[in-house]
Amino acid sequence: MTDVLFTIGENPPPRLDKALARNVPERAIxxxxxxxxxxxGAVEVNGVVATDQKARVIEGDEIIVHVPEAVESHMLPEDIALDILHEDDDLIVVNKPRGMVVHPxxxxxxxxxxxxxxxxCGDSLSGVGGLKRPGIVHRIDKDTTGLLVVAKSDVAxxxxxxxxxxxxxxxxxxAICFAIPSAADPRLMGLAGTSFEAGNQLKIITQLARHKTDRQRQAVVLQNGKHAVTRVRVVQELSGGAAAVVECKLETGRTHQIRVHMSYVGHALIGDQTYSRRRKLAGQHTEQVAAFSRQALHAGLLGFKHPLTGRNLRFTAPLPKDMQDLITLLS
Incomplete structure (x- = not known):
């Protein structure tokens, strides 16, 4: 255990928890x-244990924070090859393959x-949340490929x-979807939460919540859901308009967001066994498309500001071979 001692300075935040957040940044907690x-009960104010995070603090208060050592996670390390695009002391960016779940x-x-x-990472992991484990700040589905950033320290x-x-x-x-999303699509005329922006870019704004009867699915709801925004741009028409390559830009990151939104607007992703299971491609290559065994979705670009250096970072990952082959087949 490590003790951190400090004195409350001028114009402190009124609450104990906020005062700690201001004065203990170097501990990366x-x-x-x-x-x-x-x-x-790990915090003392003027020699007295304080358990109310809303407790008032004033200038001159003496604070002691008893910081326990990070404990080993119950999750076991496994020697699995990783496609690493970037790594430093605070974070790591990986290109996740299909079939890999993010978290046990x-x-x-x-x-x-x-x-x-x-x-x-071995011993380079800091105690994120008090446990020696990677800090998962976002996820992509098991059968979605592409980029993820993971924190290696609390501050990151x-x-x-x-x-x-x-x-x-x-x-x-x-993504590769059924048919072509366009302003001329009758399925999109008057559909709640949809509009077209400059460049024929489709904007989808809805609320999402867990499906009432199928707990493995998400659904568009009118109220009491989570705000979700996706922008969709057609990149390439395939198979005479029976399919399309699209780029989907996330403003929010809800569970299955792109998959649900694309299904909602009538352009579900090819291979999506949850949201387009019964849909078939019109015309040629019906059997090959039906055999595509995962949602055709790839997280190809990830950009963010490094949480410690402030440097703008931007990473790209090429389409995996199965999606490249599908595009070639349908071109």
């Missing part, structure tokens, strides 16, 4: 962890990106999470 430490779950206890990162985790929260992260996906 997230605000949520500081709040938890207060509740658990009851149905996928091993073989995940987190298991691979635990083995790769907090900084990256803030950027995702304020929608300042650039995320661009490439």
């Amino acid at each position: 997230s605000r949520s962890r500081l709040s938890r430490m207060i509740r658990e 779950a009851p149905g996928s206890p091993s073989g995940t990106l987190v298991n691979a990162l635990l083995a790769h 985790h907090q900084g990256l999470a803030a950027q995702f929260l304020d929608h300042s992260v650039d995320r661009l996906y490439t």
